[in-house]
Amino acid sequence: MIRRRFGAGLLAALLLSVGLGAGAPARAADVPAIAAAADLNFALTELAAQFTKDTGKTVKLTFGSSGNFTTQIQQGAPFEMFLSADESYVQTLAAAGKTEDGGDLYAIGRLALFAAKGSPVTPDAGFKDLRKALADGRLRALAIANPDHAPYGRAAREALIHEKLWDTAQPRLVLGENASQATQFATTGSAQAGLIPYALALAPAVSSQGAYVLVPAAWHQPLRQRMVLIKGAGETTRAFYAYLKTAKAKATLAKYGFALPIGVK
Structure with a gap:
């Protein structure tokens, strides 16, 4: 089994972790950190830009593997929200008392x-x-x-x-x-x-x-993707969480090929 690192380039830059901001500048301390599964890279970047345009609020997105984020959050990483590509990771964090609740299924x-x-x-x-x-x-x-x-x-x-x-x-x-x-x-x-x-x-x-x-x-087993607020999440993060449940946000997710759960918590 081969392990490799990738080099620089436009696509690499697009696929790396990013901080998203638009509109009025905000101090870093005021911008909440959001952990998101790597498959959301393009969709969530677009959604965060829409959110900033519509509300004036800014979030910082970090993309990576859901399993690694779970470990980091368990160890106290300062994320206020987690969008996982596998709901079992959210369930693990909820069982450990790290989240506000069991979260919401946002996509398949x-x-x-x-x-x-x-x-x-x-x-x-x-x-x-x-x-x-x-x-x-x-x-x-x-x-x-x-x-x-x-x-x-x-x-x-x-x-x-x-x-x-x-x-x-x-x-x-x-x-x-x-x-x-x-x-x-x-x-x-x-x-x-x-x-x-x-x-x-x-x-x-x-x-x-x-x-x-x-x-x-x-x-393969269904990729049931769940999001959740981490305990202590602030006002901006709560607003972003609510934004991702709107019809406008769901339309963007659908554009990127995500199936949308209906009537499922």
Whole structure:
């Protein structure tokens, strides 16, 4: 199993953790820190900008793996809100008394198979060419997020197991620390293909770099994504939390390929 770091560049900058601000400047102490799963990179950045435009309030977004954020919050990291790609992490924090309540299910994530322009691998919903590429040597590296702490990595592993490709693919895996890093590997050619969040594959900065196909939802456990307020969350964070439950915010999430839960807490 291969582990690599990615280099600099426009896409890398877009996929790294960011602080979001617009409108009137705010002191750093006044801007709450929000921890968010890496698959939300483009969608939540857009939502935070909309929130600032509509309310004048600013939040700072940090993207990464849900498992790592859970550990950090347990250890006292100063996040006021957590948007996880797997609701079990929110449930873990709630059980530990770190959150205000059990939070809200805000989306159902999907997985995509992506290959950059010039890749010898052609994405298809049945993994037919992926299977052939593993057998004939065209696929030397397949990017996924680390399944040990990244929900999309676990979903990728489950999809490969479902198609009986895990044992063959495992020696060729390039593990990203989170889904954004796995996407970077796949878009830059560090890997000939990648199993990445559909929400990232849909973003113009990624989709313009190659081709992708949606992985059948039945091939992995549902990616039930839950958000929650951390105890002590301030007024701005509460306003942002409420904003993400509005019809306008839900429309943005849907634009990025997230399925929207209906009538589920």
